Amino acid sequence: MPANRFNGHCDYGIGIGLRVPHYSHILSKKPVVDWFEIISENFMVDGGRPLQLLDEILEQYRVVQHGVSMYFGSADKPDRAHLRRLKNLVKRTKTPWLSDHLCWGSVDGTYTHDLLPMPYTFAAARRTAEKIRQIRDFLEVPICVENVSSYAEYHVSEMTEWEFLAEVVELADCGILLDVNNIYVSSKNHGFNPYDYVNGVPHDRVGQMHIAGHTKFEKYILDTHDHPVLDPVWKLYAHATKRCGVSATLLEWDDKIPSFDEVHNEALKANDFIDGAKKATP
Amino acid sequence: MKAPPRHAPKRLRTTGDLRVLQRMMATALLRPLTPDDGLQPTWVDGRPMEQVASEFIKPNDRLSAFERLQLYSRMYWFRLFDAIRDDCPGLLAMLGEDRFGRLAQAYLERYPSRSFTLRDLCSRLVQFIGEEPSLTRPHTALAAEIARFEWAQTVAFDGESRPVLDAARISSTPPDRLRLGLQPYVTLLALAYPIDAYVISVKRRDALRSEASNTPESRTVAVPPRRRVPLPRRARTFVAVHRHHNRLFYKRLDPAAYRILEALASGETLSTALAAARGAKPAQVRRWFKAWMALGWFCAPVARRRR
Numbered sequence: 143m144p145a146n147r148f149n150g151h152c153d154y155g156i157g158i159g160l161r162v163p164h165y166s167h168i169l170s171k172k173p174v175v176d177w178f179e180i181i182s183e184n185f186m187v188d189g190g191r192p193l194q195l196l197d198e199i200l201e202q203y204r205v206v207q208h209g210v211s212m213y214f215g216s217a218d219k220p221d222r223a224h225l226r227r228l229k230n231l232v233k234r235t236k237t238p239w240l241s242d243h244l245c246w247g248s249v250d251g252t253y254t255h256d257l258l259p260m261p262y263t264f265a266a267a268r269r270t271a272e273k274i275r276q277i278r279d280f281l282e283v284p285i286c287v288e289n290v291s292s293y294a295e296y297h298v299s300e301m302t303e304w305e306f307l308a309e310v311v312e313l314a315d316c317g318i319l320l321d322v323n324n325i326y327v328s329s330k331n332h333g334f335n336p337y338d339y340v341n342g343v344p345h346d347r348v349g350q351m352h353i354a355g356h357t358k359f360e361k362y363i364l365d366t367h368d369h370p371v372l373d374p375v376w377k378l379y380a381h382a383t384k385r386c387g388v389s390a391t392l393l394e395w396d397d398k399i400p401s402f403d404e405v406h407n408e409a410l411k412a413n414d415f416i417d418g419a420k421k422a423t424p
Numbered sequence: 425m426k427a428p429p430r431h432a433p434k435r436l437r438t439t440g441d442l443r444v445l446q447r448m449m450a451t452a453l454l455r456p457l458t459p460d461d462g463l464q465p466t467w468v469d470g471r472p473m474e475q476v477a478s479e480f481i482k483p484n485d486r487l488s489a490f491e492r493l494q495l496y497s498r499m500y501w502f503r504l505f506d507a508i509r510d511d512c513p514g515l516l517a518m519l520g521e522d523r524f525g526r527l528a529q530a531y532l533e534r535y536p537s538r539s540f541t542l543r544d545l546c547s548r549l550v551q552f553i554g555e556e557p558s559l560t561r562p563h564t565a566l567a568a569e570i571a572r573f574e575w576a577q578t579v580a581f582d583g584e585s586r587p588v589l590d591a592a593r594i595s596s597t598p599p600d601r602l603r604l605g606l607q608p609y610v611t612l613l614a615l616a617y618p619i620d621a622y623v624i625s626v627k628r629r630d631a632l633r634s635e636a637s638n639t640p641e642s643r644t645v646a647v648p649p650r651r652r653v654p655l656p657r658r659a660r661t662f663v664a665v666h667r668h669h670n671r672l673f674y675k676r677l678d679p680a681a682y683r684i685l686e687a688l689a690s691g692e693t694l695s696t697a698l699a700a701a702r703g704a705k706p707a708q709v710r711r712w713f714k715a716w717m718a719l720g721w722f723c724a725p726v727a728r729r730r731r
C-alpha cells in the first residue's frame with residue numbers, strides 16, 4: 143500500500159529521523175533525502191532555536207511528525223493544552239500524517255516518559271480507539287499508530303498483541319505504523335512467531351514502517367536504536383513489504399549516532415528488499 | 425498520582441479497570457530503586473513485591489514477573505536521572521555524583537513529571553531545594569542559585585519571544601505612561617554568587633573531557649579525570665540569562681540596570697523604573713537602553729509566565 147488514506151495518499155520513499163548531531167551537515171550540505179521524521183515533542187516549544195531550525199528544514203525537505211507522548215492507551219483523557227501545541231506544530235509542518243504509539247505512559251496526569259505495553263483486552267481497545275478518534279478529529283490529520291517493543295505482558299490480556307492492534311485500528315479507523323524491529327524484539331521477549339504478527343495485521347491499513355537496530359542481552363532484547371538493522375529484521379521487513387506493499391519507510395537511529403551518510407546509507411539498504419518484494423509480486 | 429490500589433484488577437472490563445491497572449504499574453515503576461538498582465522488596469502494604477508483581481505481570485521462561493517490572497522501573501529512573509543531569513551540569517558539579525543523585529531521587533519522588541515533555545522536568549527544583557535544605561547543606565543558598573540559573577537557561581533556549589516594541593512607539597510615549605514588557609525568554613537574576621562564571625567553568629571542563637573522549641586516540645589515551653571546579657565565593661552578581669540570534673548568553677548587569685529592568689518587568693512605568701536607578705548617570709542609562717533595544721528585549725507588557 144504505497145499511498146493510502148492513512149498516510150495522506152503520500153508515496154514518500156525512505157526517510158531518516160532528524161537528529162541533533164546531523165543538523166549542521168544537513169543545513170550546510172543539503173543532502174538528498176526523501177523525507178525526515180521529527181519527534182514532535184522536540185518542536186512543541188514556544189520559540190528559540192528548535193523552531194528556527196525546523197523552519198530551515200521545512201524549506202528544503204518533507205517532514206513527517208512522530209510523537210512519543212500522546213499515550214493513546216492511557217486511561218486519562220487527552221490533555222487539551224498538549225493537543226493545542228501539537229496542532230500548532232501540525233499547521234507549521236503540514237505533516238501529511240502523524241504517528242504515535244499504541245501504548246500508555248501517564249496516569250492521573252503523572253508522566254513516566256516511557257512507552258508502556260497495553261493490556262490486550264477489548265475494553266482497553268475500545269478506550270484507545272475512542273481516544274485516537276477524538277485526537278484525530280481535533281488535529282484534522284490522518285493518524286498511524288505504532289506497535290511498541292515490550293518486556294512485559296499482563297495476565298488480564300484476552301488476545302495477542304497483533305489481534306489487539308487490529309482491533310484498535312479497525313475501531314478507530316486509523317492507520318498502522320508497522321515497526322518491524324519492535325515486532326522482532328517483542329517476539330523474542332514473549333516467544334511468538336514474528337511472521338504470525340506481520341501476517342495478522344490488516345495490511346491495507348499500513349501507512350508507514352519503521353526499521354531499527356536492537357541489542358541482545360542474556361535474558362531479553364532491548365530496543366536500543368543504536369545499531370545498524372540486523373538481518374532477521376531486514377528479512378521481516380522484506381516479508382512485511384510483500385504483504386503490505388511498499389510503504390514509506392524510516393530508519394530509527396537514536397543513540398551512538400554515526401555520521402549522517404552512515405545512517406542514510408543504512409536506511410537506503412531498504413531499497414534492496416523493496417526491489418526484491420516488487421519482483422516477487424509482479 | 426492517586427493512592428495505589430492494593431490489588432490489580434483480575435479482569436479488565438472498563439476504562440476504570442484500565443486506570444487501576446495503570447495506577448498499579450506506574451506506582452511500582454516510580455518507587456525509588458534499592459541501592460543495587462532493584463525494585464523494592466515489598467509493596468506499599470508490606471506484601472512481598474514478588475507476589476504483587478505476579479498478580480498482574482506474566483513471567484516468561486527467562487524472567488519472573490518481578491524482574492520484568494524491574495526492567496521498566498530501571499528504565500524509568502535511568503531516563504529521568506539522565507534528563508536531570510543534562511539540564512543541571514552546574515548543580516551536579518557542585519554537589520558531586522552521590523549527593524546530586526540523592527537530590528534528584530528525592531525531587532522526583534515528591535515532584536514526578538506532570539508534563540508531556542522532559543523539558544519541564546526541573547521546573548520545581550528550586551522550590552524543592554528550599555523545601556529540603558538538608559540535601560544540599562551547607563551550600564543550600566548556592567545550590568538554589570545554580571538551579572535558578574540552570575532553569576533560566578532552559579527558558580532562554582526555547583521560551584516564547586514576542587513582537588519587539590519599536591523605538592518610535594517607545595520614544596513617543598511619555599515616560600510616566602510608558603510600560604515595557606520584557607521578553608519571556610529573558611530571566612533577570614540577582615545572585616549572591618557569580619553563578620554565570622561558575623557554570624561557564626563547569627561547561628568548559630565538561631567540553632574538554634568530551635572532546636578528549638571523542639578523539640580517535642581516546643581508545644589508548646585516558647580521558648582526563650573530572651577535575652573539581654572550585655566553588656564560587658560570595659559576590660553580589662546581577663545577570664540576565666537570554667538568547668540572541670537563538671544562541672544562549674549571560675549578560676552581566678550593573679545593579680542600577682538590574683533595578684530598572686526588574687521594575688519594568690514587574691509592570692512599573694518607565695519613570696518609576698528610572699527612579700529605581702538612583703545614582704546612575706543619565707548618559708549611562710541611555711546607553712543601557714540602547715543596548716537592550718538592540719537585543720530586542722522589550723515587548724508589550726506581558727503577565728510573566730513561570731514555566
Ligand SMILES: [Fe+2]
Pocket residue numbers: 288321324352394
Ligand atoms: Fe519505532
